[in-house]
Amino acid sequence: MKMTVTAPRQPTASGSANGAAGLALGEAVAMRQSPTLAQRWRGSSNLIPALLFLGLFFLAPLIGLLLRGVLEPVPGLGNYEQLFANSAYARVLLNTFSVAGLVTLFSLLLGFPLAWAITLVPHGWGRWILNIVLLSMWTSLLARTYSWLVLLQASGVINKALMAMGIIDQPLEMVHNLTGVVIGMSYIMIPFIVLPLQATMQAIDPMILQAGSICGASPWTNFFRVFLPLCRPGLFSGGLMVFVMSLGYYVTPALLGGAQNMMLPEFIIQQVQSFLNWGLASAGAALLIVITLVLFYFYLKLQPESPVGASNAR
Numbered sequence: 001m002k003m004t005v006t007a008p009r010q011p012t013a014s015g016s017a018n019g020a021a022g023l024a025l026g027e028a029v030a031m032r033q034s035p036t037l038a039q040r041w042r043g044s045s046n047l048i049p050a051l052l053f054l055g056l057f058f059l060a061p062l063i064g065l066l067l068r069g070v071l072e073p074v075p076g077l078g079n080y081e082q083l084f085a086n087s088a089y090a091r092v093l094l095n096t097f098s099v100a101g102l103v104t105l106f107s108l109l110l111g112f113p114l115a116w117a118i119t120l121v122p123h124g125w126g127r128w129i130l131n132i133v134l135l136s137m138w139t140s141l142l143a144r145t146y147s148w149l150v151l152l153q154a155s156g157v158i159n160k161a162l163m164a165m166g167i168i169d170q171p172l173e174m175v176h177n178l179t180g181v182v183i184g185m186s187y188i189m190i191p192f193i194v195l196p197l198q199a200t201m202q203a204i205d206p207m208i209l210q211a212g213s214i215c216g217a218s219p220w221t222n223f224f225r226v227f228l229p230l231c232r233p234g235l236f237s238g239g240l241m242v243f244v245m246s247l248g249y250y251v252t253p254a255l256l257g258g259a260q261n262m263m264l265p266e267f268i269i270q271q272v273q274s275f276l277n278w279g280l281a282s283a284g285a286a287l288l289i290v291i292t293l294v295l296f297y298f299y300l301k302l303q304p305e306s307p308v309g310a311s312n313a314r
Contacts, residue, residue: 062289069286072279079283089267093287096264099181099253100246106186107242108235111193115234118194119201130198137191145252148184149175152256180256181263185246192245193238200234240299244292264288 069079083089114133118126136144151157154171162168174180204227212222250265257263262270264284271281 065282066286068278069282072282079279080287082280083283083287092262092264092267095178095261096247099178099185099261099263100243102182103185103189103246104239104243106182107189107193108239110186111190111197111238112231112235114190115194115197115201118198130194133191133194136187141188141251144188145184145255148180148187149255152180152183175256176258178257178261181253181261184252184256185249188252189242189246192241196238196241197231197234200231204230236299236302240295244295247291248288 070077072079083093114129118129118133120126121129152174153159154173158174159168159171163171174183208230209222209226212226213219217225248265249263250269253261253263254266257266264287268281268284271277271284
């Protein structure tokens with residue numbers, strides 16, 4: 001019986017080179033897909049000064065605020081229970097959410113056509129309108145609020161003009177009530193709606209709307225089914241910004257509102273300055289922080305892309 005021995009096949013130079021290249025490519029892909037812990041935290045030491053600054057001037061006061069809400073005057077959740085159980089305090093919360101919702105609604109209704117006009121008019125006119133909006137935003141908040149106080153009072157320009165035209169017989173009460181607060185805050189919040197909306201509208205390709213018209217869509221259908229959904233990032237971001245800022249506004253409600261329309265920021269300042277009730281004031285402030293975080297969480301869930309990010313993606 002003859003036994004044959006087969007020598008192992010020696011790899012060729014090209015085969016070994018291809019194999020090494022494939023192995024190196026596989027390792028590179030694996031390293032790119034699953035970076036090591038050292039790679040993830042590389043350069044994180046540069047963040048230490050910023051983290052120290054935030055921890056010292058933001059986190060530490062915030063933690064102290066939250067602790068006061070559960071420790072003063074006695075440990076427990078009595079401040080939060082009092083905030084919701086007391087009918088007067090519950091009315092303050094209701095006023096806060098009512099005003100914030102109305103201001104957001106009116107700001108959207110007034111800011112949307114203004115942003116649309118800035119986008120549609122010739123470039124020079126649009127720039128002028130946008131500069132006027134920015135100028136109103138940069139004007140002193142106190143000056144703008146006092147201007148509305150002068151305009152809306154019983155002997156103000158608006159009431160005199162309405163009486164001169166015969167529309168009303170006696171002056172309307174538009175200050176020191178909910179009407180004055182909504183009017184003044186809506187005017188102040190309109191730029192925060194216009195800016196994100198105008199950026200979103202500017203990024204929309206006009207060919208998309210033309211394609212909808214070519215496919216037989218009526219102007220109203222084209223607006224509600226094509227244009228309005230494309231404006232959703234600007235609507236969401238602007239609406240959230242206005243609602244959150246309205247929850248924490250103090251100057252305008254204090255000057256244009258009345259005692260029956262007190263909002264949560266006024267309530268917090270009253271508890272600190274007049275009654276030295278730091279525990280209840282801290283509970284109200286913590287409630288505002290929690291509401292803001294919850295709204296921001298839902299915003300990220302519903303709209304993960306910002307208008308700027310969507311514009312850059314296009």
